[in-house]
Amino acid sequence: MSSRDIILGRVRRALGDAAGRTPEPYEEYEAAVDRGYLREHGARTTEQTVDLLAENLADYRAIVHRTDGEELPLLLMRLLAESGAQNILVPPALPPWWLAAADPVRIHDRAASTPAQLDKADAVVTGCAVAIAETGTLVLDGSPDQGRRRITLIPDHHICVVRVPDQVVSSVPQALERLDPARPLTWISGPSATSDIELDRVEGVHGPRTLEVVLVTGAD
Known part of the structure; x- marks a missing residue:
């Protein structure tokens, strides 16, 4: 999947696609990326x-x-x-x-x-x-x-x-x-x-x- 597909997919999602459609490739890509980012790096007092x-x-x-x-x-x-x-x-x-x-x-x-x-x-x-x-x-x-x-x-x-x-x-x-x-x-x-x-x-x-x-x- 190209960067173009990802960007256009995000645009469609922002504009609001109809419910019940078949998931597009970009959605599978988004689901596969871990979004559990660290809130801070290391424990400090x-x-x-x-x-x-x-x-x-x-x-x-x-x-x-x-x-x-x-x-x-x-x-x-x-x-x-x-x-x-x-x-x-x-x-x-x-x-x-x-x-x-x-x-x-x-x-x-x-x-x-x-x-x-x-x-x-x-x-x-x-x-x-x-x-x-x-x-x-x-x-x-x-x-x-x-x-x-x-x-x-x-x-x-x-x-x-x-x-x-x-x-x-x-x-x-x-x-x-x-x-x-x-x-x-x-x-x-x-x-x-x-x-x-x-x-x-x-x-x-x-x-x-x-x-x-x-x-x-x-x-x-």
Whole structure:
């Protein structure tokens, strides 16, 4: 059976064939393929899952920090000061206490803001929807503590706060169960980067050049 037969069979199935027909070859093919995929690879404790997330984030050249809720404001203040950020974008419902120790100019996420206005921000601070340990991926879904997708794509520096362990899962299937596919999902694996034909890596092409991830416990 050719790939063409399989694809056309799937199209017919999606459109809805009449009941009582003779099974077509593609259906026998589908039935023969085991769909019992693993939901995660290996058994890990919560601590090991968080460690794996930190390892894979760093492997993607993200800068990873660990802290607790009490020290979070001081850490964010230090990160912004070290980067020289004077203007930062903030989502509408970013917890105010996160930036209680910092004193930059806050540019709020507004629908009326133009790309030129957003480009004046030196950095953006957001939360996230979920973080995937096995792939080192952060997923943002446009919730109020994350803001519109564009505010995490235009600034050159993104600081993303991940609540540990509540927002950390092992695998992509586990993450998908938590996400609403109707929301604007942004999947982030490291800082924005691309390579030319010579395989020279260039960062910051279509998103932040610097991604810092703060894994925080006790931040509720």
